[in-house]
Amino acid sequence: MTTTSRLTLSSKTRRMLLAGVGVSFSLLSAGPLLAQANKPIRLIVPYAPGGPLDIVARSLAERAKDKLGVIVVENKAGAGGNLGADMAAKAAPDGHTIVMGAVATHAINPWLFAKIPYDPIRDFTPITLVARVPNVLVMNAEAAQKLGINSVADLVAYAKKNPGKLNYGSGGNGSAGHLAGEMFKAQAGIFMTHIPYSGGNPAQLALVSGQVDLNFDNLASASANIKSGKLKALAVTTAKRTSAQPELATIAESPAALGLSKFDINTWFGLFGPAKLPADVTAKLNAAFVEALNSxxxxxxMATLMAEPAPSTPEQFGAFVKTELAKYGKVVKDSGAKLD
Structure with missing residues (x-):
């Protein structure tokens, strides 16, 4: 004989259980989007703390935590950003390790370094472009007044009449400022002497003190000296004018005869995951970070850093990185810059 036991629940007990299920579902819905909800996301910043990229990464992590859970920012500086980028490339593709890559790590370094431990395209999954930081062509104000240079056209005209007499500084061989100068020289058909310094700050000090004539500098870094009158801003290097200083023309707006109509160079950074990141995880990360960028x-x-938010789809960002990689391949080759 078989005995069947049956538990009879009161209507009150059933209501309490259903309410508990509802609360649990609500908490799950509001929680992190990734599968391992109790595991934090590791956001690698491949540079030292304190720079614009690091500041934006920390602000972004704070804004996205409601959708993604805890996001821990880790600074892994070294080898011009290659060290941190490589750590992300070799991580498990589960969405819990991502990196704030940049124009250096994904477009310049692959051409600049003799050997690099990752492939900037094959070893990463693009998530979203984050921001662009405009650069600006600035002259020592006294030098500009003495030479009668008040525009990009004046600069090109003077350089053509006086080849080799102008010089420009940068934060080092292969830096964004160096490559911007080389692109400018190639497109305008002029020659200026490049003087590399050990970083952006020494290069800026050299310009302010008159040791060099001009620089292609970060707009945020140069803005204080532009306002004080120590530096004269001639144009921004981006294809479009920047909202931070819309009165500044772009180099590309110069007269067509100068050959600079396609000039476009800027500092950018964006989020990548390791290769083979599942499409649904990529989509969830993209949605959360794009929402944060639009807040x-x-x-x-970001406006305080003169950084312009530039959220994108993963596909748009991937196509952009490929274009930038090809562009800088030519610029680095023409410059002759190489690092071991």
């Missing part, structure tokens, strides 16, 4: 709070924070 008024983050836009305001």
């Amino acid at each position: 008024p709070e983050l836009k305001s924070r």
Whole structure:
């Protein structure tokens, strides 16, 4: 004989259990989007703390935590950004390790270094472009006045009449400022002497003190000296004018005869995961970070750095990186810059 036991629940007990299920579902819905909800996301910044890229990464992590859970920012500087980028490339493709890559790590370094431990395309999954930081062509104000240079056209005209007399500084061989100068020289058909310094700050000090005539500098770094009158801004290097200083023309707006109509160079950074990141995880990360980038709070924070939010789809970002990689391949080759 078989005995069947049956538990009879009161209507009150059933209501309490259903309510508990509802609360649990609600908490799951509001929680992190990735499968391992209790595991934090590791956001690698391949540079030292304190720079614009690091500041934006930390602000972005704070804004996205409601959708993604805890995001821990780790600074892994070294080898011009290659060390941190490589750590992300070799991580498990589960969405819990991502990197804030940049124009250096994904477009310049692959051509600049004799050997690099990762492939900038094959070893990563693009998530979203994050921001662009405009660069600006600036002259020592006294030198500009003495030489009668008030525009890009004046600069090119003077350089053509006086080949080799102008010089420009940068933060080092292969730096964004160096490559911007080489691109400018190639497109305008002029020659200027490049003087590399050990970083952006020494290069800026050399310009302010008159040791060099001009630089292609980060707009945020140069803005204080532009406002004080120590530096004369001739144009921004981006294809479009920047909202930070819309009165500044672009180099590309110069007269067509100068050959600079396609000039476009800027500092950018964006989020990547390791290769083979599942499409659904990539989509969830993209949605959360794009929402954060569109928030008024983050836009305001980035404006103080003169960084312009540039959220994109993963596909758009991937295509952009390929274009940038090809562009800088030519620029680095023409410059002759190489690092071991």
